Amino acid sequence: TSEAQVVVPQAKILSELTVKLIDLADQYRQSPSPAFLSELQNLAEKRRGVLLAVVKNNPQNVFENFLPPEIRGDFPEEISGFLEKEVKVKGKLAVFHEDYFDQQRSVETYQLVDEASGKVYNLHFADRAPQLRSGTSVAVKGLAVDSELLAFAGDEQNFQVVAAAVEPTKGDQRTIVILFNFPDNTTQPFTKEQVRSMMFTDPGSVNFYYQENSFNQTSFSGDVVGWYTLTQNSTSVTKQGKTFTSTSNCPYYYRSWVSEADTIAQNNGVNLANYTRRVYVFPPAGCGWSGLGTLGFDANIRDMQASRSWIHGINETWLYAHELGHNLGVHHARSINCGTKAIDIETRPICIRSEYGDMSDVMGGPRASFHFNSGHKLPMAWLSISSHVQNVTNDGTYTVTSLELGDLTAKILRIAKPDTDSFYYLSYRQPLGFDAALSPGMTSGASIHITTEQNYYHTDLIDNTPGDNNFFNAALYDSGVFQDAINGITITQLSHEANSVTVGVSFGPETCGRYKPTVDIPTASYRQSGKAGTTLVYPVVIKNNDSRACAGSTFNLSATKTSKSMSNWQFSFPSSSITLPAKGSTTVNMSVTPSPRAKLGAYSFQAHATDSVDASRTDYGYGIYDVIQ
Numbered sequence: 001t002s003e004a005q006v007v008v009p010q011a012k013i014l015s016e017l018t019v020k021l022i023d024l025a026d027q028y029r030q031s032p033s034p035a036f037l038s039e040l041q042n043l044a045e046k047r048r049g050v051l052l053a054v055v056k057n058n059p060q061n062v063f064e065n066f067l068p069p070e071i072r073g074d075f076p077e078e079i080s081g082f083l084e085k086e087v088k089v090k091g092k093l094a095v096f097h098e099d100y101f102d103q104q105r106s107v108e109t110y111q112l113v114d115e116a117s118g119k120v121y122n123l124h125f126a127d128r129a130p131q132l133r134s135g136t137s138v139a140v141k142g143l144a145v146d147s148e149l150l151a152f153a154g155d156e157q158n159f160q161v162v163a164a165a166v167e168p169t170k171g172d173q174r175t176i177v178i179l180f181n182f183p184d185n186t187t188q189p190f191t192k193e194q195v196r197s198m199m200f201t202d203p204g205s206v207n208f209y210y211q212e213n214s215f216n217q218t219s220f221s222g223d224v225v226g227w228y229t230l231t232q233n234s235t236s237v238t239k240q241g242k243t244f245t246s247t248s249n250c251p252y253y254y255r256s257w258v259s260e261a262d263t264i265a266q267n268n269g270v271n272l273a274n275y276t277r278r279v280y281v282f283p284p285a286g287c288g289w290s291g292l293g294t295l296g297f298d299a300n301i302r303d304m305q306a307s308r309s310w311i312h313g314i315n316e317t318w319l320y321a322h323e324l325g326h327n328l329g330v331h332h333a334r335s336i337n338c339g340t341k342a343i344d345i346e347t348r349p350i351c352i353r354s355e356y357g358d359m360s361d362v363m364g365g366p367r368a369s370f371h372f373n374s375g376h377k378l379p380m381a382w383l384s385i386s387s388h389v390q391n392v393t394n395d396g397t398y399t400v401t402s403l404e405l406g407d408l409t410a411k412i413l414r415i416a417k418p419d420t421d422s423f424y425y426l427s428y429r430q431p432l433g434f435d436a437a438l439s440p441g442m443t444s445g446a447s448i449h450i451t452t453e454q455n456y457y458h459t460d461l462i463d464n465t466p467g468d469n470n471f472f473n474a475a476l477y478d479s480g481v482f483q484d485a486i487n488g489i490t491i492t493q494l495s496h497e498a499n500s501v502t503v504g505v506s507f508g509p510e511t512c513g514r515y516k517p518t519v520d521i522p523t524a525s526y527r528q529s530g531k532a533g534t535t536l537v538y539p540v541v542i543k544n545n546d547s548r549a550c551a552g553s554t555f556n557l558s559a560t561k562t563s564k565s566m567s568n569w570q571f572s573f574p575s576s577s578i579t580l581p582a583k584g585s586t587t588v589n590m591s592v593t594p595s596p597r598a599k600l601g602a603y604s605f606q607a608h609a610t611d612s613v614d615a616s617r618t619d620y621g622y623g624i625y626d627v628i629q
Contacts, residue, residue, distance in 0.1 A: 009058075010053050010054050010057065011058055013050050014061070014065045015563075018047065018065050018067065018602070021040075024036075024039065024043060025074065025076075037076060040079055041078060041079050041082070048082045059126050059150055060126050064602055064604030065602060066602065067602070068527075068626040070629075071600060071601070071626070071628060072085075085144055087142065089112055089139075089141075089142070090116070090138070091113045093110060093111070093136045093165075094134050095109075095110055095133060095294060096109045096110075096292060096294055097331075099290055100289050101365060104355055111123055112149060113302070119147070120300065121149035122147055122149065123140070123149050124149065125151060125152065125153045126150060126151070127154045130159070131331075131454060133167060133296035133329050134298055135165035135166070135299055136163070137162040139159075141158035165329075169218060169381055170218055170382075171219075175199065175222035175278070176223055176275040176278055177199055177223070178225055178226055178228070178258075178261050178265050179192065179195065179224065179225070179281050180227060180228045180229070180257065180261045181227055181282060182230055182232065182233050182282075182283075185233075185234050185284070188227045192225075192226070192227075195224050195315055198317055199224065200221060204317055205317060206321050207219055212371075213371050213377075213434065214377075214382040225268070228264040232256065234283075234285035235253075254287070258310070273304055276304075276305060276306050277306065278308045279308075280308065280309065281315070284312065287312050289312060290314060291309065292309070292310040292323065293308070293323035293326035294326065295326050296327065307324075309324060311323065325362065325372070328380065330372070331458045332364065332458050333356075333362075333363040333373055333461065334458050334459065334460045334461070335357025335364070336353050336462060337351065337463060338351040338352075342466050342482050343462055343482075346420055347515060358459065358460075358471065359439075360447065361373045361376065368437060370437075371435050373449055373461070374411060374412045374425045374427035375425045375449045375459035390413055390414065392413050392505050394507070395505065395507060397494065398505060400413055400426065400500065401428065402499045413425070415505065418487055419486050419487055419548070420450075422452045422453070423450070423451055424448055425451055425459075426491065428446055428496070428500065429475070430498070430499065431443050439472040441465070444475060445478065445480060445496055445501060446493055446501050447475050448482060462474065464477075464482055480493045486510065486549075488508040488511070489505070490508065491503050491504070492504045510548055510549035512550035513546065513549075513550070514547075514614070515546055516616075517542055517543060517555060517609050517618070518619055519542050519607060526624060528626070529625070530626075532595065534593070534594070536592050537591055538591075539589055540587065540609075540621060541585060541586075541587050542555060542578065543583075544580035546582040547582060549582070551582075553580060553582075554578070555611055555612065556611075557575070557578060557608065557609055558610070559590065559592075559608065560605060560620070565598075566605070569592070569603075569605075571591070571592055573590055573591075574588065592605065592625055599627065602625075603624065604623065606621065607620060607623060
């Protein structure tokens, strides 16, 4: 038997290589020689390869391992090309949404197209990615390694939205469908007529679906061309005249494929300027996703505004409609499962969200072309706030009509959900048109969704028959009661008819719902530099996220060292704990003093705030101390 192979995390390898590189550079400065320089170049190149991998796979671990300018400037000029650098880029975002329906997950990737040079950066975030659409103009200051750019989306100084994307959601969407295949897979699984029927002409087509879904405010028309055979294989991509081969589920190949498909189409007389929507259909090519779409217009198309969708070997209305929904700027229709309660504290493991869990919306996971839910129809401007939304702030009896009907009656009851700064949207669905196949458990009463109303973000369907893990019967029913004890909201279904549902809404005393705190060291201050033994002060922002009915909480303050080499470092707060009221926040200064013998380099640490009663309610923020000469 052989010993099991030990897998060392890439971030740890990067940290070790960074320390070695700094030490070797110091030795080279003391005794410069060609041999030392060659060794330094080899080490820098090796570190660069690992750095690229960490930027792509674990971007949150990069900033604690990158070389600060003060240290980077001391390296020989011969190895500067292997090192990261700070850049400022102004341009437009391209956001790509990959749908892995079979795996119940999705992935968003980002690109930033420099408006000055046209260079395309693959954009990564060390914190949570921003909820922005393709075409958004941004100004970014970040860390570049070749064409990979790392940034903090939450840093208002270094990540600024210059202009929001403007996405037309109404009118006729002129669409070109390009069919292509590969030299290693020349199959044509569908005819042009089959695709044209599914997209434009059949009563069950994408065009008819969106007309009905939008109350005849949005339609799709266009052409289908191909099949075209690319010069690239299904497992390869050509860049700058070089062909790269892989079997890793076409991570970046799809962008090169459609670029070539566009060129072939144009060479065959297609004027792409006549279309604002581009859909690409190709046979199975080893991609893990079923479909992929830009979240709005693709900024890589510089001469005009157009979105892109990739359809991976499937010719069905629901998949086209889903990806074109992303093109129109819509995220997914999720579900939220809180066990035996319809709603509870919205954190794991108490409540768990499923990415495609809403079975009543094509942007969820039904694999059927059901209408958008109310939280998606409203931002599409297919419904209007003045005609279709009733804000509920007082006890009373309220009626909404079927979401499938295009009249000027109330379609949505909008109720504030203060504990999470979001809203409940209550609506009513009926088995009409494309919704004809909705399950009876979705058409016998009111549906309730949670939405943040921010940037076309996700909606979350609530299960009003909790405990059965079944979202095909998630609607309320006559005499059924939805209760949000934390916010003191009770909704009782009084009756339902063919085209309307009537509910009673009451507001009672709120109860305490305790959430984890939020801890953050602002990006403007999280990384500082000083000499060994010098004390620096880091501001730590702490917020108590408990609901309004809770008494104040006391949080114990502490720091964690992330390296054994920091054993003699000192961390201190003005006091060992702090008490905050519900929804309250404050800033506490943390003093950090490295060992007088600390070596040059970047050292990371964590500032923690932990509830004094419930240790599971804890959070931390990152900080970095660059020890310089």
